[in-house]
Amino acid sequence: MNIAVVGHVDHGKSTIVGRLLADTGTLPDGKLEQVRATCARNAKPFEYAFLIDALKEEQGQGITIDSARVFFKTPRRPYIIIDAPGHLEFLKNMITGAARAEAALLVVDAREGVQENTRRHGRLLPLLGVRHVAVLVNKIDLVDYSRAAFCALEHELREFLGGYGVTIEACIPVSGREGTNLAARAPETPWYAGPTVVEFLDALEEEPAPVEKPFRMPVQGVYKFTAQGDDRRIVAGGVASGRLRVGDEVLFYPSGKRSRVKTLEGFNVDPRAEAGAGEAAGFTLTDQIYVQRGEVACRADEERPSVAARIRVSLFWLGTQPLVRGRQYRLKLGTASVGMELEAVEQLVDASELGERDTADAVQRHEVAECVLRLERPLAVDAEIGIAATGRFVIVDEWEIRGGGIVREALPDPQAAVRERVLVRNAKWEPSGIPFERRVERYAQLPAMVLITGPRDADRKSLARALEARLFEEGRLVYFLGIGNLLYGVDADLERTGVHRHEHLRRLGEVANLMLDAGMLLVVTAAELTPDELDLVGTAVEPGRIHTVWLGGRGPNDLASDLVVDDSDLGGEQVERICRLLEERGVVGR
Known part of the structure; x- marks a missing residue:
């Protein structure tokens, strides 16, 4: 079981962990004496934190910079203790350390009380998927083991964190330096009848093993072999949860494509019949789906x-x-x-304060928020079943991770009905x-x-026919699909009015999907396509597989086109520009 120790800087997290290791006999033989001797040689007072803070900078400054992981064992089970940094500047390190913890010990100094990062760390714990939380009121010896001081802090934190579920x-009242209530009950706190830290940890029920949850494997890549008669096409990735067996029927989301597992593959291993959570796996399919x-x-x-x-x-x-x-x-x-x-x-919380703001246009640094995000294309997400691979995310800006969180709910969007x-x-595709x-x-x-679009008066058809001719002369399998082919064919049951434009475009997408599945290049025109209509197609x-070209001057339409061309030399220069776009994207060879 992974346990994170979090809290404000200098509240004694590393000291608690170091003393816990020493008092439970977890340290290697001679380690405690070695650290004491090192402190004596350097004229430094011994601290149990030095058992954890291995970095030279940390011993010099007396703070934890990176998240240290140490092994700890009781008769009940083994643990990994994650000592997370408490300094504000190392908040990202704390998040990294606590992200995989099942339980957390939130440390607060009995003298200083609740501080900025006490609140912030406590608020972040549920966002990181931590299921169990205990508060350790540390340095209780420095307030003369005061029951009143302890109860005041307990009440404050229960009220604050309870507001966030x-x-x-x-x-637990503890002293990292004295070992109070860590591995053994202390006579100095006769008024406390709760568990020691070790008793609390041992009483926790373990989360169901990931292998017992529904099967989820984010596809890392698809590898095709051709040498020496090997024609396998292997879908590979890490199994995040559940188990998969040969013969199981699998669905891929968000596409919804369906097939059945033909073989389970692995590198330099014997053939196997099952793969489970935590394993890298590959499998072939009975049907050649993309x-x-x-x-x-x-x-x-x-x-x-x-x-x-939308999530x-x-x-x-x-x-x-x-x-x-x-x-x-x-x-x-x-x-x-x-x-x-x-x-x-929708709601914004500065986790260092008690207040909330439900009117905000931005999320500032170190703030926590309930938000709605709009994605450029749909994703498969799990909001409630505790699978990190499909429920936790990070946000990247300018090539760096700037934030992260968990999915609370999948929301409807304009294309939800069509997507279903x-x-x-x-799923039914042959x-x-x-x-x-x-x-x-x-x-x-x-x-x-x-997909060539633009103002209604733009000559889209001439450009489309010129592009089709150019690609055909190059030996490409290409077809210009005029909208009239649909209006008087598969759309003959619909009136040619604006009210049916949505259905016209949906059917266009279905016909195009058939032709693309046959391996074709398709040239299509549509007037004044909007972002929502492009999403529909x-x-x-x-x-x-869609490459959007806007022909003509840019108007009020905010469609994000792949290429903008003008109406000059439609049979030459503009066709050449589109062909270069297709070459750059690997659609056709040079």
């Missing part, structure tokens, strides 16, 4: 994750620049990485017997849609 399961990094493999007979492009989250922010609306960030969850925008700050249809479609890679090899191209078609 954190239940303090025990509040999946990619960022999807999550799940078993069809277990609870499915939610698929959402409600609890997050903490560490960036020097605030998290603001209107700016693009990247959210990483499992192996997926998607663009993200802050849609709303697509999930059913993909895949071709010709593998994706063989089509790519035969046609020397990746399937892609060039991208719900039926894998978004990475």
Whole structure:
């Protein structure tokens, strides 16, 4: 069991851990004497914290900089104690240390009382998935073992943390220096009848093993072999939870594609029939479906994750620049990485204060907030079942991690109903017997849609036909899909009015998906496409296969195009620019 020790700087966390190791006989033979001798040679008073603070800078300054991990064992079970730094400047290190803990000991100095990082660390613990929390009122000897001082701190912290749904399961008066109530009950606190620290830890019920939870494996990569007659296509990743066996039916989210496990693969290991949580695994499928990094493999007979492009989250922010609306960030969850925008700050807490603000446009450094995030494409998330790979995320800005948090709820978005249809479609899809890679090899191209849009008076059709002709002359398998082909064909049952535009685009996406599955390059035109309408098409078609070209002057439309071209030389220069875009993205070879 992983236990994090957190709290404000200089409140005695490292001393408690060091004394705990010494009093339980966990230290290697001679270690305590060695540290005492080192202190004597350097004319420094001995401190139990020196057993933990191995960095030279830490011994010099008397603070913990990095998160130290030490092993600790009782007759009940083994532990890993994570001594997390308490200084504000090392908050990121504390988060790193506590993120995998099942329980936390929140240390508070009996003399100084509740301080800034006492509150901040306590507020962050539930965001890090910590399930059990105990408060250690340390240095109780320096207040003459005062019951009144202890009770006042206990009341203050229970009231504060209870407001955020954190239940303090025990509040223990301790002295790290004297060993009070750590491994043995102390006569100096006859008024305290609760457990010692060791008794509290040993009484905790362990979290169900990850292998007992629903199967989740974020796809790390898909590897295709061709040498010496080996034609395996292996889906690989780390199993975050659950177990998978040969013959199990698997679904991939957010795409909803379905197949069955044919073989379980591993590097330089004997064939096996099962893979479980904590293992790196690979498997082949009975059907040649196309999946990619960022999807999550799940078993069809277990609870499915939610698929959402809007999520409600609890997050903490560490960036020097605030998290603001209107700016693009990247959210990483499992192996997926998607663009993200802050849609709303629903509640904001400065964790060093007791107050809350429910009107805010930004999240400042070291603040905690309940927010709604809008993603550029849907992700598979789990909000309630405690799987870190699909429930915890980090936010990246300018190539650095600036914040993180947990998913609280998957929220509806304009394409949610269409997405559910697509999930059913993909689950029922009859895949071709010709593998994706063989089509790519035969046609020397990746399937892609060039979607040309722009003002209604722009000559999109001329540009589309010129592009089709150019690609065809180069030997590409390409087709111009005019909107009229749909309006008077698969859309013949719909009136040509604006009220049906949504359904026209949905059906366009479905027809395009069939042609892309056949390996084609598709050129499509649509007038004044909006961001929501592009999302609609991208719900039926894998978004990475859509390359958007805006033709004509930019107007009020805020569509994020891959390329903007003008209406000059539509048969030459502008076609050349689109072809270069397709080459740069690896759709066609040079």
